[in-house]
Amino acid sequence: MTEPDWVQHAIWWQVYPLGFVGAEKAATSDPAAPHRLLDLVGWLDYAVELGASGLALGPIFASETHGYDTTDYFAVDYRLGTLEDVDTLFAEAHRRGLRILLDGVFNHVGRSFAPFQEVLAAGPEAGTASWFSLDWPDGAGPGVEPGYRDFEGHHHLVALNHAEPAVTDLVVEVMQFWLDRGADGWRLDAAYAVPASFWAEVTARVRVSHPEAYFVGEYIHGDYAAEVAAGGLDSATQYELWKAVWSSLNDGNFFELAAALDRHTVLLGSFAPLTFVGNHDVTRISSKLDDARLLPLALVVLLTVGGTPSVYYGDEQGYRGVKEDRIGGDDDIRPLFPPSPEDLSAIGQPVFALHQELIGLRRRHPWLHRATTEVLQLSNEVLSYRAVDGDDSLMVALNLSGAEQRVDAGGASTVLGGQAAVDNGAVILPPQGWGVLD
Template sequence: MPDWVQDAVWWHVYPLGFVGAEKEATEEVTSRLHRITDWLDYAVELGANGLALGPVFASSTHGYDTVDHGRIDPRLGDDADFDELVDEAHDRGLRVLLDGVFNHVGREHPAFRAVVERGSDAPSAAWFRLRWPADWQPGVVPGYDTFEGHDQLVALDHSAPVVADWVAEVMTHWLDRGADGWRLDAAYAVPPSFWATVLPRVREAHPEAYVVGEVIHGDYARIVTESGMDAVTQYELWKAVWSSLNDGNLHELAHALGRHDGFLDTFVPLTFLGNHDVTRIASRLTDLRHLPHALAVLFTVGGTPSVYAGDEQAFTGVKEDRAGGDDAVRPPFPETPAGLAPFGEPTFRLHQELIGLRRRHRWLHTARTTVLHRDNRQLSYEVTGDGERLVVALNLADTPATLPAVGAGEVLAGAGTVQRDAVRLDAHGWAVLAG
């Protein structure tokens, strides 16, 4: 993993939604990426030093049905707009992470359109897993594998050398243009052996590039080891945080922290409480008094934290399983931060406080966690690394509670009364304490 990732805290933006772009493709170029540029100072004020962008390449609709990986989506702008955004981000010390959709392409991608028009003689026929009808003729769509049953998303054949060549070329091109790394969309659907072929070629030109795969389920450590990726997304911890808080079952979180430690033996996961694909944390939690508890976990355990734009303002939004069901979690933002409502200010300040704490304890990136006390509604744990230590205590109950906190010192965040080897928390209280 590149050294700079130790200090990375990402602010994650879904560009097409953020700038209020049209829902469907247009060939008219409208420069909108500057609307993200206008928020970069805000990201820095938050404490982030990385801008993780959702899809920016030409697509038919939502960005994940890409039709040209070499061209900025006209709804966002053009090459000059992209260059300006990257330059402005770098000028502020913000790394830029791009979202690469390499498991599949949109059905309107020229490579697939050539297959429909020319059949098996098309040079790009080898890109896909196709089934040809006996009476095929030009214009007839052959059978093809899809991504999870979505017929507008045509799965690539990752056993084809031409696909590996193309992906390596695309990844290298945009790193040449100034990007600092890639998020690999739907990496769980791509054989790790494919990435093991592609990534060494990319890193030959860009050894400092960070590569993180979207992996929802599966053997995280094996996928990282076999693929050569730096990290994968930590969905296990994401789920355990909100469901344990909602259910009043902190045994679940304790178990997940143990699993998380195991992953850290192999790699440092990308940690998060929200992204463009899930219900926002402020909507997911049944009791908003526990939002600080969730944030305390995110910013005190090992990992590379990512904050989905708007979560730091306690935005709400529920993902639904229907057409347009992502819209609520991918809304347009005001032209500038001045257009934000004041209601999110306390949550923003809490993010700043906890990101600041993490910056003062750089070792947290690879810290290990040991549970000191667990109960349904109380949990305390220590995080250690590089000879340093912090203690975190959480109380979900309607009454005050005293939790074991052996060796705990002053309160660094939250609120509590330190007693001998213990900390007393108010009802629904939390605290991060010096070791």
């Protein structure tokens, strides 16, 4: 295990900066408002109040549109601000005990990325031609555009050639540059599209100067444990568990969640996955659930199973938003936030309070970071499990049915959270109720 010790206590509040601050949809050197990144400073105390111990930032580097089409890894997007603004944000976050996780888009770049523009200008003889996977027409020369490998059919996203040593050197340099400025780790966007051998070399080189850096890869499917090990990473995004949480609640099928928890326990034998019920790429959990009354059950799972939890900004307020497969289809899930926490609607307060309760419970039991789960009772609509790490354990009971349910307490006697009650060795759960017990 290479995971830094501090990650055991990490609970991320994930923010997509370009949306959070209401930036223009496309790059501009003359944004309507300067230094927007500093707007986040006013939300750091809110993150602490939520219970988070880290700020996971979406792309902040110069890009063409949504941030995942990078044009300069060493520059801050003009729509967000300056390097000095980043320094201020990092310093203010660290002053409050908040770690910083940056979003590194190293599989592909935007067409305006200078080395690719060099290719377009100079043709096959460009010094950076080997940085990309290119297909030149016969007789190509300066000014002729080649065919090139892109990211999943998005022609404006030019895939890098990860077999090129200069690309490896670039990514190492970028990571070190931002870690030197105060970042604590990297989320590796589309890590699944990059050879594991590339990540292994990059992370090994970066850890020489930054042994406490944290690396989590975005993996949607596949053998998470094998990818993490082969890439020298610390973690991977747990999409399997995310899907099982909302799907089992919608279908009234806790057998799916129980199977996912078994799989999750296997993963915890080698690494602690990054867990979530929402992020910048998926429909918000409050919109994903057919019955909004079941939202607390999803949050209970997130914050009582092993892993490193992440809360996507707005989810803690019960925000709704649907991702659509179209241009601009992410806008609904990457919204502008109010100027300050005082401007939030009171409608979201109950959901915020529930997050605080569950995050507080988790922070009082930091061993949950590596806890495995043992299913105790299982039916379509009732699930109880024990979260265990060594001599430490908690019992969790969930009821998604519309009727009161009795669950064997399994020796637990003290209710730590939820609406449950204990009676003669049984946990009494109200309709759509939950309980965490010791």
